[in-house]
Amino acid sequence: MxxxxxxxxxxxxxxxxxxxxxxxxxxxxxxxxxxxxxxxxxxxxxxxxxxxxxxxxxxxxxxxxxxxxxxxxxxxxxxxxxxxxxxxxxxxxxxxTLVHPSATIGADVTLGPGTVIAAGVRITTNVRIGRHVHLNLNATVGHDAVLEDFATVNPLAAISGDVVLKQGATIGTTACVNQGLCVGSEAVVGAGAAVVKNVEPATTVVGVPARALGQR
Ligand SMILES: CC(C)(COP(=O)(O)OP(=O)(O)OC[C@H]1O[C@@H](n2cnc3c(N)ncnc32)[C@H](O)[C@@H]1OP(=O)(O)O)[C@@H](O)C(=O)NCCC(=O)NCCS
Missing domain, CATH: 3.40.50.20 (Rossmann fold)
Structure with missing residues (x-):
């Protein structure tokens, strides 16, 4: 094909x-x-x-x-x-769906059509990944995470267990999202941020701990 x-x-x-x-x-x-x-x-x-x-x-x-x-x-x-x-x-x-051969994917992981998994990505177990999701170089996704359609995870970002990335959320390079949190639809987490509480939809957060731009 x-x-x-x-x-x-x-x-x-x-x-x-x-x-x-x-x-x-x-x-x-x-x-x-x-x-x-x-x-x-x-x-x-x-x-x-x-x-x-x-x-x-x-x-x-x-x-x-x-x-x-x-x-x-x-x-x-x-x-x-x-x-x-x-x-x-x-x-x-x-x-x-494209998956680089160096990526590792655990048991019971579903990947939607259009999704691209780059080199070095680690996805653990019981993870749900929707349509047209991008997981960029060396990103990690923990157990039970849900990445909805069009979510984007930039290089080296760490998505912890039980995290939900709603539709179109973007996680910047090297950012981390703590376990169990939700990043709202079309929200953006800046490069290097540490997300320690839920992120509202269509909001940009930056820093450690992450705060909304404009609220810093
Ligand atoms: C967070 C982000 C989306 C903000 O972009 P923006 O809306 O254009 O914001 P600006 O560049 O105008 O910066 C606005 C302010 O936020 C600060 N800022 C921007 N990004 C930041 C970050 N990641 N961490 C901390 N502060 C940040 C800027 O220093 C500036 O501060 P100031 O108002 O005190 O001068 C962007 O900087 C970012 O981190 N994008 C992710 C990049 C990425 O992962 N690329 C991967 C490509 S593969």
Missing amino acids: DLVIIGAGGFGREVLDVARDSAASSCSEDLRLRFRGFVDDGSPDLQRLERIGADYLGSSTELARLRGAAYVVGVGNPKVRAQLAARADEAGLIAT
């Missing part, structure tokens, strides 16, 4: 690494995804794409031409990711 990555920016190109490494480690030829190229609505750097052996297939208006291909959205912003995923679904592409 062909694979299309929507978004040729920095993270989109990192997603290609995940796709290539997971294809290389797959023992079944039939299950391997064949990378077809990037779709991007901006002006991607074509020389960078050439240097990584990747084609540019055009903007998201071209998606109908790619009907039947598998796709993931390699865009960090959860709202933009949701819009692009809706466009791809409507055009008849099929969201797929």
Whole structure:
């Protein structure tokens, strides 16, 4: 099956690494995804794409031409990711899940379509991960956590046991969320923050302990 990555920016190109490494480690030829190229609505750097052996297939208006291909959205912003995923679904592409072979995943973990698990991620046990979730390099997710659709966890962040990340929540690089807490929908936890109480929806928190921007 062909694979299309929507978004040729920095993270989109990192997603290609995940796709290539997971294809290389797959023992079944039939299950391997064949990378077809990037779709991007901006002006991607074509020389960078050439240097990584990747084609540019055009903007998201071209998606109908790619009907039947598998796709993931390699865009960090959860709202933009949701819009692009809706466009791809409507055009008849099929969201797929990419897991880097160096990630470890415990028992009873579910991963929704469109979800990308980068190198070095650790997910323990009884975890629920929704659609189009990004778990970036070396992030950890503890037991019984629930990551709703379009949640984004940046490199080295630590999501403790029983945490809930509501739809579209973003956890910054190296931030941690203490056990049992809830980060509201579309909330943003700044890089390096320590979340010690629930985060309200659509709120940005920073610092140790994390406080809402504007309330510091
Ligand atoms: C928290 C964040 C979203 C705020 O971005 P923003 O709304 O553009 O805010 P600004 O950069 O204008 O900063 C506003 C204030 O918050 C402070 N601030 C910003 N980010 C902070 C952080 N992570 N920790 C502590 N303070 C922070 C700034 O110093 C500034 O303080 P001041 O008003 O006293 O000068 C952003 O800084 C952040 O941490 N994003 C996550 C980045 C990340 O994980 N990237 C991963 C890419 S793979």
